Amino acid sequence: MQPSRILQALQYRRLRLTTKDVNKGYYKGTRTGSMGRHTRYGGYRIEWSKVRTYVCPSLDGFKLTPFVTKKMEPTRGVYEGYKEGPKDPKLYLARWKAENGLD
Amino acid sequence: MAAPAMRPPLSMGGLSRIRMMASTPTAPIHPSFTQRASLSTSSVLLKRHKYVGARDNRDHSKSRGESAMRGTGTRWRLSMSDEPLPRPVPREKLPPIVTDPDHGLWEFFYNRERIVNTPEEDSKHGRAWSVEELRHKSWDDLHRLWWVCVKERNRIATANFERENQKLGFGEAEAAERDKEVLKTMRAIRHVLTERFYLWEDAVELAKKDPEVNLTGEGPAFTPKDYLEEADAVEGAADATKVPEADAATSPDPAAIPSATSTAEAPRL
Numbered sequence: 001m002q003p004s005r006i007l008q009a010l011q012y013r014r015l016r017l018t019t020k021d022v023n024k025g026y027y028k029g030t031r032t033g034s035m036g037r038h039t040r041y042g043g044y045r046i047e048w049s050k051v052r053t054y055v056c057p058s059l060d061g062f063k064l065t066p067f068v069t070k071k072m073e074p075t076r077g078v079y080e081g082y083k084e085g086p087k088d089p090k091l092y093l094a095r096w097k098a099e100n101g102l103d
Numbered sequence: 104m105a106a107p108a109m110r111p112p113l114s115m116g117g118l119s120r121i122r123m124m125a126s127t128p129t130a131p132i133h134p135s136f137t138q139r140a141s142l143s144t145s146s147v148l149l150k151r152h153k154y155v156g157a158r159d160n161r162d163h164s165k166s167r168g169e170s171a172m173r174g175t176g177t178r179w180r181l182s183m184s185d186e187p188l189p190r191p192v193p194r195e196k197l198p199p200i201v202t203d204p205d206h207g208l209w210e211f212f213y214n215r216e217r218i219v220n221t222p223e224e225d226s227k228h229g230r231a232w233s234v235e236e237l238r239h240k241s242w243d244d245l246h247r248l249w250w251v252c253v254k255e256r257n258r259i260a261t262a263n264f265e266r267e268n269q270k271l272g273f274g275e276a277e278a279a280e281r282d283k284e285v286l287k288t289m290r291a292i293r294h295v296l297t298e299r300f301y302l303w304e305d306a307v308e309l310a311k312k313d314p315e316v317n318l319t320g321e322g323p324a325f326t327p328k329d330y331l332e333e334a335d336a337v338e339g340a341a342d343a344t345k346v347p348e349a350d351a352a353t354s355p356d357p358a359a360i361p362s363a364t365s366t367a368e369a370p371r372l
Contacts, residue, residue, distance in 0.1 A: 056250045056253075057243070057246055057247050057250060059247055059250060059251065062247045062248075062251065064244065064247070064248050064251060065229075065251060065255075066231070066232070066248070066251060066252045066255045066284065066285040066288045066289075067228045067229035067230065067231065067232075067284060067285075067288070068229045068230055068231070068232055068233075068236065069229045069230075070229050070230050074230070074233035074235065074236070075233065075235050075236055076235060077235045077238065086235070086238060086298070087298060087301075087302060089302055089305035089306040089308070089309045090309065092302045092303065092305070092306040093306045093309050093310055093313065093316075096306070096325075097315070097316075097325055097327070100325075
């Protein structure tokens with residue numbers, strides 16, 4: 001499909017897709033997922049197995065905050081000898097061997 | 104009279120029964136009964152529009168002669184006129200409201216005395232965590248740090264709501280700045296976890312080719328090469344002979360892999 005000339009000129013394709021841009025049946029959603037299912041009669045039945053429950057871990061004695069002191073510059077890692085830097089699987093394996101190596 | 108048939112079968116005194124009926128608006132009761140209140144004893148005086156000496160209006164207007172401007176009041180006597188009305192208690196004299204000092208909702212506020220921090224207090228924050236700093240943190244630490252960030256954002260959002268609600272008119276910029284730093288930290292946490300997962304996937308592929316690593320789940324997962332040379336090792340040569348099997352182990356045991364990550368992801372710092 002090619003948009004018409006005017007829409008090409010307006011850089012239409014760079015706009016985000018909305019439900020107005022396509023035919024019916026397109027469900028854009030809100031990236032939130034469903035919490036139940038629709039009934040035959042147009043209602044909605046909540047399924048509690050699908051409802052998300054977030055469990056906060058115990059924060060007792062946890063001293064980290066969202067912030068780091070500004071007196072400290074952001075640290076830079078040293079990844080000498082690793083081609084991909086921190087994303088090198090060799091580094092991961094070497095660290096595993098050095099620190100764990102059990103399971 | 105139809106009313107007695109409607110009454111509930113109660114074995115009470117006559118006065119209390121009348122009071123009961125007057126307080127139940129759903130039962131269809133004769134109007135003369137509804138006018139009865141606890142104080143009045145005469146039903147005749149309380150009949151609506153039919154007090155003693157009432158003239159009949161020609162137009163049968165129910166509110167003939169009533170005027171708000173002249174303050175005439177109603178044309179009939181109100182049964183509650185002599186009832187002492189409850190007086191509002193001043194706020195100081197009310198008993199103090201007891202709240203739980205350790206309630207979880209307190210975590211939505213920075214301060215128990217003030218609803219909103221001053222801009223100076225809000226701007227007293229450091230920088231966000233960098234990705235490199237978080238790379239050295241364990242899964243548990245990152246998980247908990249995420250929730251610390253969530254709680255911080257909750258506090259900021261509560262203060263923003265109050266700022267809007269009370270029309271305080273200051274501190275938005277400082278709160279937004281603070282929120283931005285928290286979001287940067289959260290973004291870094293996500294970055295680290297995503298990177299770690301892909302790294303682990305690549306490392307498993309690499310480990311399949313590594314003769315030192317045994318992914319079958321039988322025997323030790325890792326046997327260092329220099330370990331073979333040490334004759335006086337603790338485990339002995341029995342485990343060391345298993346090392347060549349690692350080459351044959353192309354399909355890793357699914358039970359072994361997740362455990363490998365969970366501990367490998369938790370470096371001791």
